[in-house]
Amino acid sequence: MFWTYILRCKDGSYYSGHTDALEYRIAQHQQGDISNCHTHARRPVEVVYVQEFGTREEAFLAERQIKGWRRDKKEALIAGRLDLLPTLARTAYEPVLRQAQDERSKAAEARSVLRQAQDERSKEAEGRNVLRQAQDERSKEAEGRNVLRQAQDERSKEAEGRNVLRQAQDERSKEAEARSVLRQAQHEPSKEAEGRRVSRQAQDERVRGAEGSPPNDFVSDEFLMRRALALAERAEREDDEIPVGAILIDADGDILGEGWNRNIAEHDPTAHAEIMAMRAAGRRLANHRMVGCTLYVTLEPCAMCAMAIVHARIARVVYAACDPKTGAAGSVFDLLADPRHNHRVEVQGGVLAEEASARLSNYFCRKRGKAVRVERKARR
Numbered sequence: 001m002f003w004t005y006i007l008r009c010k011d012g013s014y015y016s017g018h019t020d021a022l023e024y025r026i027a028q029h030q031q032g033d034i035s036n037c038h039t040h041a042r043r044p045v046e047v048v049y050v051q052e053f054g055t056r057e058e059a060f061l062a063e064r065q066i067k068g069w070r071r072d073k074k075e076a077l078i079a080g081r082l083d084l085l086p087t088l089a090r091t092a093y094e095p096v097l098r099q100a101q102d103e104r105s106k107a108a109e110a111r112s113v114l115r116q117a118q119d120e121r122s123k124e125a126e127g128r129n130v131l132r133q134a135q136d137e138r139s140k141e142a143e144g145r146n147v148l149r150q151a152q153d154e155r156s157k158e159a160e161g162r163n164v165l166r167q168a169q170d171e172r173s174k175e176a177e178a179r180s181v182l183r184q185a186q187h188e189p190s191k192e193a194e195g196r197r198v199s200r201q202a203q204d205e206r207v208r209g210a211e212g213s214p215p216n217d218f219v220s221d222e223f224l225m226r227r228a229l230a231l232a233e234r235a236e237r238e239d240d241e242i243p244v245g246a247i248l249i250d251a252d253g254d255i256l257g258e259g260w261n262r263n264i265a266e267h268d269p270t271a272h273a274e275i276m277a278m279r280a281a282g283r284r285l286a287n288h289r290m291v292g293c294t295l296y297v298t299l300e301p302c303a304m305c306a307m308a309i310v311h312a313r314i315a316r317v318v319y320a321a322c323d324p325k326t327g328a329a330g331s332v333f334d335l336l337a338d339p340r341h342n343h344r345v346e347v348q349g350g351v352l353a354e355e356a357s358a359r360l361s362n363y364f365c366r367k368r369g370k371a372v373r374v375e376r377k378a379r380r
């Protein structure tokens with residue numbers, strides 16, 4: 001084994017040599033035993049570089065190269081900066097240089113691998129982003145589908161509701177039919193009588209069809225006027241209003257609406273009994289036309305109610321007491337029979353007229369009596 005070495009002397013100068021016994025040679029330099037060497041006069045010395053070789057020739061070659069270098073190259077070698085020593089690198093230091101290059105290329109490779117890994121990580125992150133977006137869009141889509149489904153549900157519920165309503169209406173009309181049949185049966189219990197009645201009714205209807213008048217004999221006018229008078233009584237008793245009552249029936253004799261005066265209670269100048277009954281009927285029929293219907297009212301209709309009756313296309317009006325102050329069915333005006341209307345109304349007055357006017361007179365007497373009593377109290 002052979003070594004090339006560099007020593008730094010006390011004055012900062014360098015000395016290079018080669019040996020096959022490194023430890024012994026360094027000791028000789030330290031002690032000044034090599035008399036022809038300049039280190040003898042410049043002790044102590046410091047070993048700053050050692051390189052091992054397989055043969056004496058290699059070690060000698062290396063020593064000669066180092067001796068030929070300027071100070072900065074020697075210091076580069078000592079500092080391990082082999083890249084600054086191209087000549088040396090090509091000979092003795094080639095393996096060292098190669099190793100260094102290898103390490104550098106490995107480092108570069110490692111950096112490249114690292115970069116790739118980072119790239120992949122960022123691609124992965126990007127992928128995750130894309131995935132998340134896709135999920136978001138899917139969830140938005142699902143939400144949209146939900147909203148759509150709800151809307152459909154509501155539509156189907158609405159349709160169901162309409163069905164139920166239609167059924168209820170059907171049932172009501174069946175019920176009305178049944179009541180009508182029952183009433184017919186009650187009025188004429190014997191089948192023979194019923195047969196006669198039906199045939200008479202058919203005849204009547206044929207006649208009426210020709211004349212354009214409504215049926216009016218299912219329930220007698222008097223019977224229904226009594227009912228209207230009962231409503232008039234409620235007007236007086238419950239609301240302390242002028243006792244007028246009204247009932248509207250359809251062509252089958254079914255009651256569509258009832259009403260009594262509500263002017264004072266509802267602060268409404270139009271709330272006459274006839275109007276109240278027509279409003280109820282309109283709501284029930286879901287129609288402002290009351291074709292073929294008959295209105296029963298305990299007092300002759302005023303001009304307002306008469307016009308409403310014409311607008312509603314009511315076929316027949318039956319009233320009880322005449323109203324010589326505002327009656328519009330012949331007493332003051334004759335609006336229901338006026339030929340200038342497109343629609344003509346059949347009018348029947350005087351049904352239970354005495355009872356109706358007695359009730360009205362009593363009401364007004366009672367009112368005047370009260371007024372008198374209040375006046376007397378005030379005077380006292």
Ligand SMILES: [Zn+2]
Pocket residue numbers: 272274301302303304305306
């Ligand atoms: Zn009126």
